[in-house]
Structures are given as C-alpha cells and as structure tokens.
Amino acid sequence: MNTLLDEYYRYDLHNAGYIERKVSLDESSVVIVGIAQSGKTSLIKHYLLSQKKSTYLYLDCRDMRINIDELNTTLEPFCRDNKIDILALDNYREGINLFSIEHCILSCEHPIETEFEMLELNLLDFEEFLAFEPKFDSTALNHFFQLGGFPAMHRVASEERTLYLQKILSRSLNDIELSILTQATKMVTQKVSAFNLYERLKSERKISKDKLYLHLQSMLDKRYLYGLEKFNHPSAVQKLYLCDIAIKQALNLQKHFGRVYENLIFLELVKHNIECYYDEGIDFYLPQRRQIMLALPFANEHALFKKVEALEGFIITNRVREVIVITMNTESSLSHPIARINMTPFSMWALGEE
Template sequence: MERKIKIEEPKTIISGAFKTGKSYLIYDFLSTFKPKEYLYIDFSDLRNEVIDVSKNLEKFIRMNEIIVLVLENFDFQFELPNCENIIISTLTPKKIRGFENIIINPLDFEEYLLHDNRHQNITQSFNSFLKFGNLPELINIDEHKRIHRLQEIIELQCKDETQYEIFKILIENIDEKKSLFQLFNNLKSKIKISKDKFYETCKIYEDNKSIYFLQKYNQKKSVKKIYVYNHSFLNAISHVKKFKNEFSNMIFLELVNKYKDIYYLDNIDFYIKSKNIAIVPIPFFNRFLMNNALKKIIKSAHEFEINEINIITISNNEKISDPKLKINIIPFYEWALS
C-alpha cells in the first residue's frame, strides 16, 4: 500500500519505532529491481551471523554483481561495503555521510483510510483507528486478537522486565505533564532500578520515536508532556480509561507528521508557532458547559497573538465568532483530512 514517504535516494537509512512499516517501505523499493540484482539480509533473523556476513559480504556483492544491498535491523557492527544502492533499517537514527535519513512514523489517519478495506464508511474506520491505533498490521488482524497483538508489540521493544516497566509507566502518563524525575521516583517504589538506567532507557525511546516529550513554549525548564507513537497502547496495558488522553495523543501524532515546531501553552494543548495556530482536543464539546474553559483558551490565544483556534472533537462541527480570532469546532476525521 502507498505511504506518503518513499525511498528516493540510492543510499538511505530508515529508522523508526517498532512495526511502523520500515520493512514494507524497503520491499516497495526492491520491487523495481530483479531478484538477482539485490541482496537482502535481516539481522533479526537468527540464521544470519554478523561475523560470517561481514567476512563474505564484499566478495559476494562483487562476484554476483549486486546493485542493491539491504541491511535490515542493522547495528553498524562492521564497515559498509561498496555498492551502488545501500538501504539500511535501524531503530535509532544514525548519520553517515552520503546517506539520506528517513524516519517512518505509523499511519496517519489519511493513510489509515487507504489501508482500511474492511469498513464501509469513515465513521467505522475512525472508530477502529481510535480504538486500536495506527500500526499497519493491526488493520488486517481479527478484532478479538488486536489487544493481544498490541501487548506483544509493546513487549517486543523491551529487552528485559526493567525496560518494560519503564515503557509502561511512560504509556500510562500520556498527555500528562510529568518530569522524568517524578516518573523515576514512582517506578523506584515498585521495582529496583537505577536513575542512570531509567534516564538512558527514556533517551533510547525518545531517539527511536517511540516516545515524545513535548516542551512548553519558551520554557525549556518546565515539565514536558508525554506522548507515545501509538495512542492505543494505553488501552492495551490498562483497564483504566483515559479517553481524553488517548484522543489528545492521537491528535499529537497527526501534528508531528506535519510540523516541527509544536509546543504546549497554559490552557492550549498544542501551539504551532510557524502557523500561529492553537489545537485543543475536546472530544465531547458543549459550548454552554465549557464556557469558562473556552474563555481561558481564548485568553491564552490573545496573549500569544494566535490567529486561529481549532477545537478537535469526536463529531461536533460549528464556528464561534470572536473579533480577533478564527475559532473552529471540527470533528477529528474532517480536521485530519483537511
């Protein structure tokens, strides 16, 4: 299936979190070559020994006139051989001179609709997207198996029980303003863990885009908000329902695909500095019940000279008049496709 991102350079390093579609991007690229022209090696395959590969790779490429080398799940354990095209997949981005870097995120809602052939209308697709998340493989799994598969994917990216507990506490705190020190202290009361191990693991998850830490605008020392690369992970690890948090995480993931300058403000969840826009997730918006909250949002927008506020909902659609601001109440599926 088509993705918005493609491999366009002969030497490319693809990185991204687990199960976001790195391999299928590579298969799509390889489909333009004849099988005898490429060599594909996956280092997560237990049959492939790094030492054997490194010893024989250069010679094999030369003897078989290989023009495309693919190294999947590569940890850069040996020097790269000479080859016209080299495509590497890895969890964590690495810069090498002459190589293009691509970071692949999960499906955004528009891509999800292209992949989703099961549902007859946009409402059904949206409900499935909201409940089970944005990973491509989940679309084709029977619904009763999806939560179990999400749990497996969470466990796959954790090398041990300690990493699992760290990842779990981060997921449990999505869309919350929590410092790493707070989370470390909470976790320390449950398991034996060093501060260095905790911070080091959080950095790994941040680097491979499994976890995002959103900064408050112009306040680097303020606590950051936490988001995870699949909003449905929370539903997979806990019976506690935090619908607003999951909905906000889903909206953040749509934004992170489009903008680099995303921040939060007091009373405003997402501030896009370059566009002078505020995005506020309120799943079930009621103008009369939320009048006080709306006043605070508008006040913050005026303070930062924001031009437009988009309040993202499940299904509400209306406009609110304001002399200085454009205020839209928009359903998620309409906003995500606009």
C-alpha cells in the same frame, strides 16, 4: 557465511497485499528509521520487487545465523562477485561494516551515524489508515481509535490484538523499557519528568536514576515516547505522549477517552511535521501558524467561550489568529472579539492538514 548470503540471494521475496504509504524509496541510499512493526520491511520489499532480482541482496540482520565478524569479511566480495547493485540490510545491527556500493538501504529503530539520507517512517496517520479500511464511512474513525496506527493490526483478529501488541513490545524492548512504557500509559498527556517516572518505578523494581534516565532517553530517541515542550520554556517539565494510542489499551486497563483523544491529535501533528508546544490551559500552540489547538471531543459553545476567556492574555500577547477546537462530530464557527474560533471534526481536520 557465503552459504547464508547465497541463500538470501536466491530467496523470492513476498510482500502480498502491500498498500502504498506516504513515503517511498528511490535510488538514493537511505536509512529507514521507525519502531517495530511500523512497516520498514514492507517498504523495502516493495521497492526491491520493482527491481531486477539479480541486482539486489536482501538480508535480515536479525537472523541468528549471522556472525558479524564473518559477515564483514564476506559481504563485500559476495556483492562484487555477483554484480549486486542494491544491498538492503533490514534490522541493521551496529558493527556491520558498510562499504561502497551503488545503492544501500538500511532499516533500524533508532538513528545511526551515516552519510545516507534518513527517512523516518511513522505509524499510520488517519489518511493512511483509511487506505487499509474496506470502505470509508462513519465507522472509520471508531476503527482508528480501536486499532491505532500499526499497519498489521488490520490483519489481526480482534480478540488477538492486545496480545499481538504485547508480544511485539516485549520482543522489541528490554525489561526496563517495557516498564517505562507501561508507566507512561498511566500518565499519557500529563506533565511528566524523568524523576516522576523514577519515583513510580522504584517501588516496583530495583533501578538507579542513571539507568532510568538512560533507558527513558532511548525510548524517546526511538520514538516510542514523545515529550512536548512548554512554549518558550524549554527547561520546563514536558508533556508525555505515546507513539500510538493502541499501546495504552494493550498495557493498561484504565480508560480515559479525553487523554487518548489528545494523544491522537498530537500524533497527527507529529506525522505532518507541524511545530507545536503546550502552555497552561492550551493543548497545542502552533507558533508558525499563530493557532491554538484544543482537543475537546464533546465541546459545547458555552464551555468553550469560558475556556477562551481564560486564554485571553496568551492570545493577545502572541497575536493568535485562530483557536481550532478538534471535536468528534461538531462543526461550527463562533464569533469572538479577540480570535476566530472554529470547531472542526477530527476526520475533517486530519484529512485537511497539509
């Protein structure tokens, strides 16, 4: 094992074409949590390349040559003997012992119990996505719909993107998790219970309820899937969202622009850490801001007024100050007796969020 560690220690790391993300590493020990291909490795290498080479050891724990028992006996003395201050364990595997070192960086797909700070690395939001675009013009939003938030998608030829995502998901998820994700692409933005998923999956494969529930929770913990609670009804069935809109078209031939659009808005709220819920007729309710948010890409004023009238009871009861309608291109402010209504294009809204 010392031979393998020495091999990694002598490696010259490469991270060509790195584009800054909204998160960065400092001298604090940290666990970076994010799904496959969210940019964890690039973030680690970007930081390490700013340090003196002799002071750090980068180790990819997916390496099949690693024997955990042997690693646990050799890693600490190797770091001590080589005066290594920074240990980076990329794709950390449970069972690898941690020890006292000046600076430790771990990455994995799901949270682990540790005293280190946890850094959640989401896929690209719209603002980060623009940094990957050669120029910002009217085509940028269309590209965002096509590519989604995986950073590497800009480097993949258009005809290979679907197979690329399929390969990444097949490698990162087990067979049951991939089946759950595939079913989720057919039910995105809908109210979906674990039992609903079980009923659908049992016709395709032999699976118990307990196993389905266990794997579904794993998908939620790793944030391949999200569940959105109903406002003031935590036990109600949750709405289901994907971690990235590109996954829907990679695993499902069905087209439904309205659902994809709503999913995209939800992800922007998640990435900006904005508390939100759904309610009947309401895509997103933001209680701290007393705002209702509607995903209506091609809204017109007449239909919008009728929709707001149907929400009058909720608006009055919860003292909603503003109804924000996220559109594709329309920008307008409407006068309504019970709430302020603003129609805002997605690109303007996404770039304006704090």
